[in-house]
Amino acid sequence: MSNSHARSHSSPAPPIDGSAASSSAIAQPLLKFDSLEISSLEASSLKASSLKASSLTDFSDALPPFIQPLLTLISDLVYVYDRVAHRLMLINDDQMAAVLGDCLEGLQSPSIAALSARVHSEDWARVQTYLAQMLGESSDEHEVEFRLRQSNGKWRWLRSRDRLLSRTPDGLPWQRLGLLTDITHQKQTDPTAQPTASVEQQMALVSKQATHFARMLSQSLDLKDILNTAVDQVLQIFQADRVLIYRLFENGTGSIIVDAIAEGCPTISGHPPPESIFPIADRPTSSAGWVYSLSSPEAESLSEHSRSVLRRLGVRAMLVVPMMQQDTLWGWLVVHQCLGDRTWQKWETDLITQLAGQLDLAIAQSELYQQVQRLNVDLERQIQARTAELRLASNFEATLKRITDKVRDSLDEDQILQTAVQELAIATEISCCNAALYDLEEGTSTVRYEYTTTVSPYQGRTADLAAFPEIYGPLLNGQSLQFCSLVPNPVRGRVSMLATPIMDDQGVLGDLWMINHAFYAFGEQDLRMAQQVANQCAIALRQARLFQAAQAQVRELEKLNQLKDDFLSTVSHELRTPMSNIKMAIQMLELILRQAGILDSTTELEPNRVNRYFKILREESQREISLINDLLDLSRLDAGADALHLSSINLAGWLIPLLRPFEERTRNHQQSLQIRLDADSLSPLITDLAKLERVVTELLTNACKYTPAGGEIWVEVKRLEAGGQRQEEGEEGRGKNEEGRTKREERRGKNEEGRTKREEGRTKREERKRRLEAGGQGQEKGVGREDREELPFQGLVIPKLQIRVINTGTEIPLIERDRIFEKFYRIPNNDPWKYGGTGLGLALVKKLVMCLQGTLELDCADGQVQFTVTLPLQPE
Structure with a gap:
């Protein structure tokens, strides 16, 4: 984009003001363009230009005497750029009006940033490159041509050339001498001399501007924000005076829905008809890609009425491009130039077409977004309505459930x-x-x-x-x-x-x-x-x-x-x-x-x-x-009139003789009877011996009756902890606690007296039983709690005893398991030996176990039937 030229030169002369610069001053960072100050030699000459004065009398004194008369003969504006002071000093500011015209009118500051607003957008990139080279350390000669807009809107062509004037003692660039020339007449009389960018450069510029425009539009999905951003960006890109969007409605009317106006340009208010905004007879209705451009109101294609409309609106030049939505004319994007005529370049018409296309897409996206928002609002409303219905239904169901639960909780x-x-x-x-x-x-x-x-x-x-x-x-x-x-x-x-x-x-x-x-x-x-x-x-x-x-x-x-x-x-x-x-x-x-x-x-x-x-x-x-x-x-037992007759039992000495009659019976039936007990780990049991014998006898009789030939019967006795777990006392006592074994031996010795008493008690019970069978008095005197103090091992505390009777080869159906403990109930077709019976055995066992303060459980699985009796080692 830069139009500058580089040439080789000899070493520059010393500074013309005779001052010296240190390398440290040059080494400091350069100031930005917007802080570059423009000064002149004479303060009086700056007043006419409204520029701030900076007296540099020593600089004018340093000029050779023959130079000053020559300056009056030069039509160019001569300036010196000081890289140390970072100032642009005008040598012959009396030529400022001749060169710049009124381009500086209205500026509050003579800075480069203020001038940049008047530079043509097409030339600004070249000007930026030129300034960067001039402010840098380059010793080459540079040149740039650009346009400045005057207060009347017309463009003035200028050429700026500079070369290195002096260096610092360290050899670094210090001052540059430049000439600013008005070449407007040359450009108008010789169009071929105008700098033209290549097609690729124009396409790159259009693409860059369109991309930036699309990026700015994409920052919002609100239609109002999109349109405001669009007119602001178009106003800035084209350096125009007024940009507006005219919206067409279905009834044929229209309205200016948004506009952007440069300083000094009048606004257009109200709802003017389309011909006021677009005063031509052949306005398109649906042609996408069509662009209308007007460089001057004096164009031959305009009628007198159209010219009067343009004069009333203050329009000197304009661009109009249609805005389409789904092949329908949505409105027009209009660019007005009010301060002067303007010849629109092809790249500008191409750019406005692309910008209109980007705007069409943004409007479509916005309308889709608005539709989605409306759909979301409708959906939200439907969801709220449905939620209210569901909440009402939920409250209904909750109320009904609460009433139902309360109603069904009562049978009154x-x-x-x-x-x-x-x-x-x-x-x-x-x-x-x-x-x-x-x-x-x-x-x-x-x-x-x-x-x-x-x-x-x-x-x-x-x-x-x-x-x-x-x-x-x-x-x-x-x-x-x-x-x-x-x-x-x-x-x-x-x-x-x-x-x-x-x-x-x-x-x-x-x-x-x-x-x-x-x-x-x-x-x-x-x-x-x-x-x-x-x-x-x-x-x-x-x-x-x-x-x-x-x-x-x-x-x-x-x-x-x-x-x-x-x-x-x-x-x-x-x-x-x-x-x-x-x-x-x-x-x-x-x-x-x-x-x-x-x-x-x-x-x-x-x-x-x-x-x-x-x-x-x-x-x-x-x-x-x-x-x-x-x-x-x-x-x-049902009446609770059968008292306990407690005695201490040596389980091993009591159980083995009890099982001997069943050994011959199981052999005759080809059954196997096994006993599992650890005599060393079992402590004496305090219970009613007759009732316990009846329980074990009935369970063994039941097992022999329902076990087929080849089946097995086990009787297992073990001690349980308080939580129901077996105490592994045998292994631990034998291996780690010899003292415990000694105490057990002492306990066995002391129990001999207890055995003798039990034998005497058994003899007495047998006598009472014989008398009872012979018709004597029925009920014996039970042992009360006060009698327990006479029993041996009264102070021995062992949680519980478990007796299990297991037989194989049969199972009790699930439907029968709850009924086998009923009186007179017998499982049908489940007696392989045809013993018969009254159905009172298991009912009596359950009552006896309850009387002994124990529990009776039945488990059936994998072809086994297991009755488990759990008794306290000392009933309460």
Whole structure:
């Protein structure tokens, strides 16, 4: 862009003002263009130019005498640039008016920044390059041609040439001598002498300006900001006086929607017609890319009317380009030059076309953005409306759930109706709500509960259904109704009412009324709420009535069960004495027959018949006696009348003999019986020995009965910690705590006395049992808490004992597991050995374990059945 020329010169002369400059002064940073001061030799000569004076008399004195007369003969403006003082000094400022004309009028400061506003935009890049070279340290000669705008708007062509005048003692450039020449006439008479940029340079300039323009427009999506930015940028790029955008509307009218005006140019206000802004007859309506340019009002193509319009607007030159949106003329972008004529260059028309295209795109993007914003607003409004609906529905569901939960929490009819009525009235914010139940046999409706804040209460009021057929007719048919009585009620006055039936699939149970002031209209939401609450009330009322019926049936069944238990207990007591006598008679008969040699003898006709009959008699009588004893034991356990007879048990010494009878039985059935216990880790157990033996015996009998041939039976005994975990005392005690082993040995020695006492107690119990079977007094005296102090190992505290009986080869169906502990219940088709039974064994085991303050658990998995008995080592 620079039009400067470089030439080689000899060493420059010393400074013409005779001053000296140090290298340090030159080394300081150069000032920017906008701070460069222009001074002259004579202050009086600067007044006419409105420039600030700076007296440099010593500089004029330093000029040779023959130079001063020569300056009067030079038509150029001579200046010296001092790089040390950073000043531009005018030598013959009397030529300023001849060279610059009125280009400096109106400037408040003679700085380069002030002059740059008057430089033609096409030439500013070259001027910048020239100034950078002049202010630098170059010793070459430079030249630039440029245009300055005068106050009348016309352009004045100037040429500035300079060369190095003097150097500092260090040899650095100090002063430059320059000439500023007016070449306007030369440019006008010889167009070929005008500097023209290459096509590539023009295209680069257009592209650069268009890119900058697009970047400025892209900073906002607001249409008003975009249009304001557009006119401001176009005004600055074209150095124009007025830029406006004229918007065309669908009805054919138009308006100036935005404009930018340079200083001193009049504004155009109001809504002028298009011909006032664009005064030509052939205005395009839809041609994209069409540009109209006018260099002077004296153009032959303009009518006198158009010229008068332009004179009235103060327009000397203008550019007009259409603005299109979707192949439709949206408006015009208009550039006015008001201070003088202007010949528009091709690159300017190309640039205005590109800028208009960028503006069209920005407007389209803005309108799309506005559409998106409107869509977002509409969507937000829809979302808010939908959110309100969802919130209302959520509140509806929450209220309904709260009412439903409260209604179903009760099985009392009055409580159900009270909760429903109160919650419904509070949720819907109405004056009154009541619920009534129908007696269809009597044909009446009775208000069972009412919640009211303002109206008079009706609770307890009974109405005849037949007396109000217009109301109760639809309700009995399952229809809701809303009405306002024409005749004011003598008690409540005129009110608005909504009635909903309380009904289920079996019929109408009652009704639910919502009452409010007369001018209130119940909406769809109120009706849905009332119907849903009425449905929940119907379900709750039906459940309450079914529960009452079930409770009555349960009480009746409990009564029958108690009668059955009483009957069994009575019959058992009544049968026990004769069965004991029968048993004794069988024993005596056996003794007599053996003495007579009849029981063991065989005859030729009936060999062993007597033995077989006698065996049947003995076994069946024993079976009946066992059944009677089980029934009596269960009766005592149910009544809580069976006390504990506590004693200390050595588990290993007690369990092994107990299991010996089952060894032969399992061998006969080809079963395997195994015992798992750690005698060293087991402490003595304080419990009721007879009850514990009965529990283990019944569980082993049950295991032998239901284990097939080839199956296995385990009996496992272990000690549990307080939290239910087994104490690994054997390993730790043997390896790390010899003292613990010594204490156990001492404890075993001290327990010998306890064993002796247990043997004596066992003998006494057997005697009492024999007396009981013989018909003696039934119940022994139990051991109370005061008797525990006499037992050995009373102070020994071990948490719990666990006994597990496991058998394989069978599983109990899930549906049967909860019933096997019921009285007289036997699992069908699950007895491979066909032993039979009464179904009292496991029921008795459960009762005995509870009496021993323990727990009984059943687990079935992987072809195994496991009964787990957990007992405290010392019951409370």
